[in-house]
Amino acid sequence: MAQVIDFTICSTVFWVKKLWMGVTQMPATLTIARFAPRCTRPLFISTLLILAGCASEPFEVSDLAKSDIDLVADAYVLEQEELLQSLMIKLYKRNPGELRKAEGETVASRIRELFGESADNAFAELGEKSSIEAITLAFDEQYQNDRVFALMAGLTSMIRRSWNDQREFFIMDSLDEQKLYDSARNIEATSWRLRSRIQDNGQPYLLAHGSGKDVNFEFARIFAKLTAHQDMMATLVAQKHNRTINRVIHGVATMAFVPI
Structure with missing residues (x-):
């Protein structure tokens, strides 16, 4: 279970950073469901929010x-x-x-x-x-x-x-x-x-x-x-x-x- 969580954290941070910086988009084949178990999906959302709050450039809707x-x-x-x-x-x-x-x-x-x-x-x-x-x-x-x-x-x-x-x-x-x-x-x-x-x-x-x-x-x-x-x-x-x-x-x- 610890290995799954570690993998999820690394993958989540990697893709969210790319999404946030506008470098690329997440491949359609690599969905949250595929690389993160259901119990750890909230981690993806929380990581996104943390990175958003720490971004050097302000973001507006x-x-x-x-x-x-x-x-x-x-x-x-x-x-x-x-x-x-x-x-x-x-x-x-x-x-x-x-x-x-x-x-x-x-x-x-x-x-x-x-x-x-x-x-x-x-x-x-x-x-x-x-x-x-x-x-x-x-x-x-x-x-x-x-x-x-x-x-x-x-x-x-x-x-x-x-x-x-x-x-x-x-x-x-x-x-x-x-x-x-x-x-x-x-x-x-x-x-x-x-x-x-x-x-x-x-x-x-x-x-x-x-x-x-x-x-x-x-x-x-x-x-x-x-x-x-x-x-x-x-x-x-x-x-x-x-x-x-x-x-x-x-x-x-x-x-x-x-x-x-």
Whole structure:
């Protein structure tokens, strides 16, 4: 009896680990009944529960309704949101005068407005504009409000729109590779505007990349990551559905926004 139990423990741990790690599936011919006597079958269940509790990666029941591409999309959405928050903080550090235009606001309160649980994509101070329309406000000579907030509200809502305004994805969800690709081009266009657009007085609308001794590569890195994530997801979605992306080549003269 002891030998049977030892064999059961070894076999159970071996197969459960493989099942849990997603390496393989238990062969149909090797069932619980075949390698474990009825009296020891509860051991299989208890071992499964123990391994589940000790797993290094958290497991959610909802993960069962996700494909591989859904899990990748979830990771990218989370990473994009973190990059956008980092960009917002850096822009306020470089442009503290913009925050002072919004009475009573702090960097933390601005972040909550865009990334908090009750975050919205349209704001009264922006004339309810979002996405591309909000981004263009930041480079409008007549606009007198917080340009950092206008830029970030527009950029954030534009990227979210390319993800169908979803934060989590499941098997039945469908993404549009063209929207993802176009949003990547819009991110590039936004970065170009930050580097090149200046006001009538010769000053940039917003300090970001800088130049000469004042150059700041952190902004370039963030924009590069934001763009790369959108492009990679667009490619994955296109390959999944065997579709072709209509690619646009941006030159300095054609650095225009693409509607999402």
